[in-house]
Each structure stands twice: as C-alpha cells, then as structure tokens.
Amino acid sequence: MAEQDGLESMCRRRGFLWQSSEIYGGEAGFYDYGHLGTKLLENWKKEWKDFFLGLDENYHLINTPNIYPHRVLDASGHVDHFSDVMVRCERCGASFRGDHLVEEEIGENAEWMGKEEIEEKISELELSCPECGGTFSEPKDFNMMFKVSLGPTGEKSGFLRPETAQGTYINFRREFRALRKQMPMGLATIGSAFRNEISPRQGLYRMREFLQAELQIFFLPDKHEEVFKEKFEVIKDKKIRIKRADWKDTKEVELCELEGLAPFYLFHLGKIYEFYLDVMELDPEEIRVRELSEDEKAFYNKIHFDIEMDFDTLGGWKEVSGLHYRGNYDLKQHQKESNATLSVPTEEGKKIPHVIELSFGVDRNIWSLLDSGYHSNDRDWLDLPSKLAPRQAAVFPLVRKDGLPEKSREVFKKLEKDFRVTWEKSGSIGKRYARNDEVGTRYCLTVDYDTIEDNTLTIRDIERKEQIRVSIEEMNDVLSDLIEGKKGFEDYL
Ligand SMILES: [Zn+2]
Incomplete structure (x- = not known):
C-alpha cells in the first residue's frame, strides 16, 4: 500500500490526476486529469488510434453522443x-x-454470481x-445506468451510455453505405462511458465516469475467412503469455498453437498483445491474456479473453482490456427493435454481420503505465515510454547567471520544434533532476560554462543517472535517435 500512497501522492502533487471535486471533499468514482495526466492521456489515445486503425485501411474512427434514447439501450x-x-x-x-x-472473503472472482448464489454465499x-x-437485506438487482430526462417536461428519457459500443452498432448501416459496402469494416470510438457503481473503489480502476477506446469490426465469418488468414499468417509465430479457461497455469505459447480460435480472433489478439509490449512497453511478466469461463462471460459473447495486468498498487491481476467475439447479437437486436435493415446481401442471401470487439478501459491503461513505471527505492522516478511520456526532455541552466539562462533558453527553443520539452531554472540542479525524475522526463539537458566555450551540453538519462556530452548542432538528432530507440544511451557513453 505504501507503493499506492506514494504514486497517488505524486500524481496529485505533480499534476497527473486526483479525485474530482477535490476542494469540496472529493466525489468517489470521478477523477480529474491535470496538465501532465492529460498529456499522457492524449499521447496514449494517439498511439492507440495509430496502432489499431492502422491494422486495416477500412478501420475508421467515429464520434457519437454520450446520451442515448431509452429505445437504443432497451434493444x-x-x-x-x-x-x-x-x-x-x-x-x-x-x-x-x-x-x-464474497470475493474479498473467498479470494476469487465472483462477478459471475447472480442474486441466488450471492445470497447463499453470504x-x-x-x-x-x-x-x-x-446483517444484510435480501440481495437486489441494481441497474447501473444513469437515467436522464430529455426536454423541459421530461416526457422522453434516455441514459448516459454505459459503453461506447452501441453508438457504433447503430451507425453500422450508414457507414457501410458511406464506405461503399466494404467489409471487414471497423468502427472505433474513444469517449466517456458511465456506470453508477454501487461502491466505486480502487482509484482509476472502477469509476462512475470513465473513458473507453473501442473498436468494433463487422464481418461475415465464412466470407472473410481468407482476409484474416492472410493477416494472421504474418504474426502466427508470435509468443504470448496466456491462460485458457481449462488450463491451471499461464503459459507462453505461439499464437498458432492456440486451438479452436479462428484467424480473425487470433490476429486481433496478437495485435493487442503487441500493443502492450511494443507501444506501452510493459514487461511481458506484467501482462497476460486470460480466457473467461462459461460462467464468467456475457451470454452474447461467444469467445471472451481479457488482457490483465499485474498491478502493484491494486493487489495483483486486473483486467485492462478485452477481446470479445459477439456473434451477430448486437445488429440482430437493433434490427429487430428499430425495424431498419441491418443485414447485407451475399450470394447465399441476406446475412447479419458478426462483430469482434476490442475494448480498452483508457483510465485503467493510464494507471498501468503509472503503476508499472513508478519506482520508489532510493529515489522516486517514473519509467515511461518516450512516445507516451508527457515530457520527453527538460532543459536547465547550471546556474542562474553569466549568460547561462539565456543560452539554455536558445537550446529550449531549438528542441521545442521536435520534442515535448520544458525549460526550468528554479531550484538547485539536484531539485530539478528530482522533479523531472518523478514525472518521467527521460532526458535532462544542462547548459554549463563549457557550453559557452565549445557549444556542447550534457544529456542525463533518467534511469542510468549518467551523462553524455553532445554538441548543440547534433543535440536534436541524438535525442530523436534515443527517443525512437535507434540508439541506446550506452552507445554514447
Ligand atoms: Zn452496517
């Protein structure tokens, strides 16, 4: 818990995130992102979009409202x-x-339990x-949606959306036509979702308002088999750490060794895994894929795998995203309730497309980065991937006199064009390093007396705490090679 307190306190103090309505005592289940938290969030969203929309030229981003009429969520x-x-x-x-x-008592997942099972267990x-x-009263079902009334007399009602997915399903027909009837077709949304949690807890993990990044892919399983087979071929030998529903332990296996899963499923599973390792740069030991058992998964999900992260601050493995094969449940329901035709013509007649859903809890993923990156042994420092870090570099003058502040300002201006960089002159050099270590600024550049003489400065690496000396002419190239991983810091030592 010391770990969690340390990280939460850093997040508040440095401008990452904190409980919303703080000056009024805070409201459970809501969080505000500060200036650094928002940058981290925006960088994550950008990388998510680049990565997942990049999987196919017919995967696109759309935007839909936070409120849906009653009928949509009824269907x-x-x-x-x-x-x-x-x-x-x-x-x-x-x-x-x-x-x-029940979970706290028995130490295992009880999310699948209904009223009767819970009453029995209690x-x-x-x-x-x-x-x-x-003592407890008889268990009751509690609907978690926030109801809202529409218009001055409230004659119409709706709900704050409990997930972003529905906005995608109800726009399937429009986009299918607009995109010249091409399938597979992917529609992604990043936005807020709302759940009136009975007892929100564990910080960013269970909130009443949270962000989702979801990609729904519409396809016909038999017709588009070849498309996905081709895509899967490229990544089929990739290894992932996974626990199938009927396995006792997590194992490391190649994707193609997983039985009973079609290429359309395996391809996206492999890509999600790659996102965690390559973009979020999490340690393979911290990430696993877990297949949900029949009891655990929603009735409309034919296949359901969660991606879980081993959180130091949350006491172990928790879901951060999921891959769900929903069959054609969603479009079938909306076709039935709206009377709109949501089927597509095929040689064998009209068919309702199936959906595979990639669903990410954005805040949970942000917390994964902070939890995994936070180190508090001899000093506090945050290990963030340079692509995602709110700040990639900081520039300081060694002292606040003899022209060093002016020179460091020139350096800052030169870096600002290419990187997310900050310029600081307050406090001692040691304090500036400590401040930047805490927020995950990987490279600190210091302008000293030698800079005035020979136009070189030092670059310090957050992890190694070592410095290299480079010329101001080469500085941008050196930094971009380091940030893009073309070279390692040790290559310059
Ligand atoms: Zn009581």
Whole structure:
C-alpha cells in the first residue's frame, strides 16, 4: 500500500490526476486529469488510434453522443440486464456489491454470481456489514445506468451510455453505405462511458465516469475467412503469455498453437498483445491474456479473453482490456427493435454481420503505465515510454547567471520544434533532476560554462543517472535517435 500512497501522492502533487471535486471533499468514482495526466492521456489515445486503425485501411474512427434514447439501450439489453447485485446493511444502510463482499472473503472472482448464489454465499460464509457488523437485506438487482430526462417536461428519457459500443452498432448501416459496402469494416470510438457503481473503489480502476477506446469490426465469418488468414499468417509465430479457461497455469505459447480460435480472433489478439509490449512497453511478466469461463462471460459473447495486468498498487491481476467475439447479437437486436435493415446481401442471401470487439478501459491503461513505471527505492522516478511520456526532455541552466539562462533558453527553443520539452531554472540542479525524475522526463539537458566555450551540453538519462556530452548542432538528432530507440544511451557513453 505504501507503493499506492506514494504514486497517488505524486500524481496529485505533480499534476497527473486526483479525485474530482477535490476542494469540496472529493466525489468517489470521478477523477480529474491535470496538465501532465492529460498529456499522457492524449499521447496514449494517439498511439492507440495509430496502432489499431492502422491494422486495416477500412478501420475508421467515429464520434457519437454520450446520451442515448431509452429505445437504443432497451434493444441492446442494458435496460433489463445491465445490473449488479446489491446488498444493503439493515443497521447502517450502507450498500455493497454482493460479488465484491464474497470475493474479498473467498479470494476469487465472483462477478459471475447472480442474486441466488450471492445470497447463499453470504449466509454460508456468515458475512456481515464491513462498516458496522450489521446483517444484510435480501440481495437486489441494481441497474447501473444513469437515467436522464430529455426536454423541459421530461416526457422522453434516455441514459448516459454505459459503453461506447452501441453508438457504433447503430451507425453500422450508414457507414457501410458511406464506405461503399466494404467489409471487414471497423468502427472505433474513444469517449466517456458511465456506470453508477454501487461502491466505486480502487482509484482509476472502477469509476462512475470513465473513458473507453473501442473498436468494433463487422464481418461475415465464412466470407472473410481468407482476409484474416492472410493477416494472421504474418504474426502466427508470435509468443504470448496466456491462460485458457481449462488450463491451471499461464503459459507462453505461439499464437498458432492456440486451438479452436479462428484467424480473425487470433490476429486481433496478437495485435493487442503487441500493443502492450511494443507501444506501452510493459514487461511481458506484467501482462497476460486470460480466457473467461462459461460462467464468467456475457451470454452474447461467444469467445471472451481479457488482457490483465499485474498491478502493484491494486493487489495483483486486473483486467485492462478485452477481446470479445459477439456473434451477430448486437445488429440482430437493433434490427429487430428499430425495424431498419441491418443485414447485407451475399450470394447465399441476406446475412447479419458478426462483430469482434476490442475494448480498452483508457483510465485503467493510464494507471498501468503509472503503476508499472513508478519506482520508489532510493529515489522516486517514473519509467515511461518516450512516445507516451508527457515530457520527453527538460532543459536547465547550471546556474542562474553569466549568460547561462539565456543560452539554455536558445537550446529550449531549438528542441521545442521536435520534442515535448520544458525549460526550468528554479531550484538547485539536484531539485530539478528530482522533479523531472518523478514525472518521467527521460532526458535532462544542462547548459554549463563549457557550453559557452565549445557549444556542447550534457544529456542525463533518467534511469542510468549518467551523462553524455553532445554538441548543440547534433543535440536534436541524438535525442530523436534515443527517443525512437535507434540508439541506446550506452552507445554514447
Ligand atoms: Zn452496517
């Protein structure tokens, strides 16, 4: 927990993120991103878009509203089924998620449990209110959507969207026509989703308003088999760490060794895994893929794998994204309820496309970067990939006199064109290093007396704490080689 306190305190102090409405005491389940947190977030979104929209020229980004009318979420099944089991303390009135109470006691996932299972477990384990020791009322289903009324008289109602996916499904027909009826077709959305969590907890992990980045790919399994086979061929030998539903342990296997999964599934699974290792630069030991069992997955998901990260600050493995094969459940539901034709013509008649969904909790992924990057042994420092870090470099004058501030300002101006860079002159040089270590600025450049003599400066690496000396003419090239990974810091020592 010291780890979590240290990281959370750094996040607040340095401008990454903190609980929303802080000056009013804070509101559970909501977070604000500060100036550095927002940069990290925007960089992550950009890399996510570049990576996943780059998987196919017919994958595109769309934007849809946060509020949907009642009918849309009725058709999707959310009005009837999007609920958690809630129990209330009969003495103090506190509410809890039933599955979480059970989970804390038995130490394994209980999310799949319904009202009956939870009631049984509560009596079997003799659970009582963690706040006051009181007994619980009968478990109830609690719909997690936020209801909103539309218009002055509230004659129409809607909901804040519980997921971004529905906006994509209801736009399938329009985009299919606009994109000249090409499939596979991918529609992605990055935006807010809202869930009225009974007891939000664990910081960015479970929130009432959060960001999702989702990509829905529409295709016909038999017709587009060849397209995906070709794509999969290129990455089929890649190794991933994975735990199948019927395996006891996590194993490292090649994608092509995974049985019973079609190329359209394996291709996207491999690419998600690659994103975690190559773009987010997480350690393979910190990431695994886990197949959900029949009990755990939603009834409309034919196949469901979660990507999980081993969080130091959250006590172990937690889901950060998922890959779901949803069959044609979604379009079928919307066709039925809207009466719009959502099928497409094929040689064998009309067919409703199937969907494979890549779903990322953006805030959870941001927290993965912070959790994984945060080091607090001899000093506090943050190890972030240069592509994602809010700041790539910082420039200082060694002292605040003898023309060094002016010279360092020139250096800053020259770097600013190519990098996310900051210029600082306050505090001692040691304090400036410490401040930048804490926020993950990988390279600190210092202008000293030699700079005035020979036009060279030092570059310090955050991890090694060592310095190299380079000329101002070469400085931008050296930094870009380091940031893009073309050269390592050790090549210059
Ligand atoms: Zn109580």
